[in-house]
Amino acid sequence: MFIHLSLASGDDAEGWSAEEIEEYSGWMSDRGRRWRDGGVYAAEAGADWYRAKFGPEAFGLHHRFYLHLDGGDNFWLSAEDGCEGVAQSKQKPAFDFGGPGARNPFSIFK
Structure with missing residues (x-):
């Protein structure tokens, strides 16, 4: 993605x-x-x-969405409809996107 x-x-x-x-x-x-x-x-x-x-x-x-840093210096994507997520390091995936081999759409921020 x-x-x-x-x-x-x-x-x-x-x-x-x-x-x-x-x-x-x-x-x-x-x-x-x-x-x-x-x-x-x-x-x-x-x-x-x-x-x-x-x-x-x-x-x-x-x-439509925006990118921002929160108080803990975490990088977030927040969409207008309420969807949001924080980019995580490669060692700790942010979400489970379908199990083994699934791609994390936030990996572009790493």
Whole structure:
């Protein structure tokens, strides 16, 4: 899993499409929101940058969030819908993402 940082203002070639901006409902469960694959992004944005950058099997979900440090100097990602997590060292996994061999989406912060 990757977090791709982009703008939702229209000033970023790899940012949110007009459709993503219009339909955004950050408090809705991820299950009820629209997940997009490269074909959808190409149709909406008029370019195939998404598949070129992330591959033909990639898919995404636009999400507003922020990064911050807490009082204990822990690095956190906090999403608008309440999802959050702290990045952990490689010695101590932050979460159980499906058992042995599962990838931690916060590993990009290590």
